[in-house]
Amino acid sequence: MAGTKRKQEHPDKLDAAEKNRLKDSDFGIPDKREFPMPDAAHVRAAEAYFRYADEKEKPELARRIMEKGKRFGVDVESQTIHAWAKK
Numbered sequence: 001m002a003g004t005k006r007k008q009e010h011p012d013k014l015d016a017a018e019k020n021r022l023k024d025s026d027f028g029i030p031d032k033r034e035f036p037m038p039d040a041a042h043v044r045a046a047e048a049y050f051r052y053a054d055e056k057e058k059p060e061l062a063r064r065i066m067e068k069g070k071r072f073g074v075d076v077e078s079q080t081i082h083a084w085a086k087k
Helices: 002-009 016-021 040-052 055-072 079-085
Strands: 027-029 034-036
Touching (some): 027 055, 034 040, 034 055, 040 055, 040 079, 055 079
Antiparallel strands (some): 027 034
16 A cells, blocks of 8 residues: 555656566666656656756757657646757
């Protein structure tokens, strides 16, 4: 039951087992398996935490956030992410 309560309070949090079950393509930075985006809540989290990504990884991450946002019906509003996605 504790896991269920945690999910209700923080739908964008994954435990280690959940993260390990994801495919590399579910991540914003697949080679490091960072910025998981298996659903809309995680796309929003990736958008919120984008500023913490390494500068060299931001173009790929921004493109993947845009791609996953479109897939899950998330309107990515960050102009910063839109700008990085064009690089």
